[in-house]
Amino acid sequence: MTAPSSSGYIDTYYRRTLTSSEDYPRATGHIEADICIVGGGLAGLTAALKLARLGRSVVLLEENRIAWGASGRNGGFVAAGYATGLDSIARHVGQHQAHELYRLSMEGVEIMRTHIDMLGIREASPVSGIAKALRYHSGGALKASSEKQRRDFGMQLRYLKRDEVRALYNSPKYQEAVLDEDAFHFHPLNYARALAREAAKQGSSIYEQSAAVSAELDGARKRIRTKEAMIEAGQVLFATGGYTGRVVPALRRAFLPISTYVLLTEEAPDLVRDAIRTDAAILDDRRAGDYYRVVDEGRRILWGGRITTRVGDPRNIATLLQREMVTTYPQLEPLKVEVGWSGLMSYARHLMPQIGQLQPGVWYCTAFGGHGMNTTAIGGTIIAEGMAGESDRYRLFAPFGLSWNGGILGKAAAQLTYWAYQATDAIREFGQR
Structure with a gap:
């Protein structure tokens, strides 16, 4: 059997x-087509x-490889x-529209x-359950909010x-949690490549x-040029x-590139299962918190966290994240890290996806940082509906447009905000000691 190509x-x-x-x-x-899509995430x-x-x-252009960016190197969490x-x-759009948007996220x-089910994407390896965990006592607020979500949206949530919590996640840090049984985690790169295969099977022309x-x-026929091709659509x-470039300045100015970091531990099933006794993933509720899950049938941990506005990788990715892991689970101190990596996410200042029409025949679907899996799915779906004249559901996102990212000051503000979240988290946790 030929080994899969991982070049690039x-x-x-x-x-x-x-x-x-x-x-x-x-x-x-x-190349001529009805539609040209720029971006293979x-x-x-x-x-x-x-x-x-x-x-x-359809012609789809990808600068690198399919799902080369954040789509193929994230935590793999899929939740509403x-x-x-x-x-x-x-507060931004009113309660009714907010509920409609939330239902889209569930969709x-x-x-x-x-x-995954209909295309038989077994290699996506979906696993049910994501827990939202708190390192402080919410005074009943977490339980009340989960009950409200069950009533309003029919979500399968268990307080x-x-x-x-500690029977599942053997850490002294956690005080309470809500387990979302409708959510799941999976292998995003295998999933993305399966979507590409199916899109090609259905007639799309994909170029890496x-x-x-x-x-x-500006014309009726749009022209997109690469170094070796001209696409008319x-x-x-x-x-x-x-990783958005400068081809459309309005898009480049409308998001902040934010780095997040992930590590993979060595294989150590006994050590891993002493700490994490469930296959359900965990999302630390801290605004400056962590997200992690077991992979390879419980033999390793995939741990993500931290964000910065720096574009380059810090040399100590693994050290930074391992420190977080051991602070949460002291028993994991002997667990070694095999590899650490980072990726750039796109964040709008309003923290919502940017989905809409820039001008007649020109559409955008971006800024999925922080909650990208489900929002890329619904974003890609409703923007396609809009382009095909099938629906105008994309208009629900109109209030969250291409607002200016603030430039250098915006990046500085984002970093300062993250540091403020870290300080608030530390103060709140200190009160639990």
């Missing part, structure tokens, strides 16, 4: 466990598949919600689950008291190593993220 991907757990070997060609020459792939199924001819909370969304989870270098967007969708 950075070293991550997901690259090491690829299950497919197909490569896609570079775009060359003059989960949003672009979801849109490409949807549009191909609707009978549109956005990077900002429901109350914050309601995003089901879209991904349906893709866990301290003893129940084909960065868009210029765009002419009636409509264009920009579905790039943290």
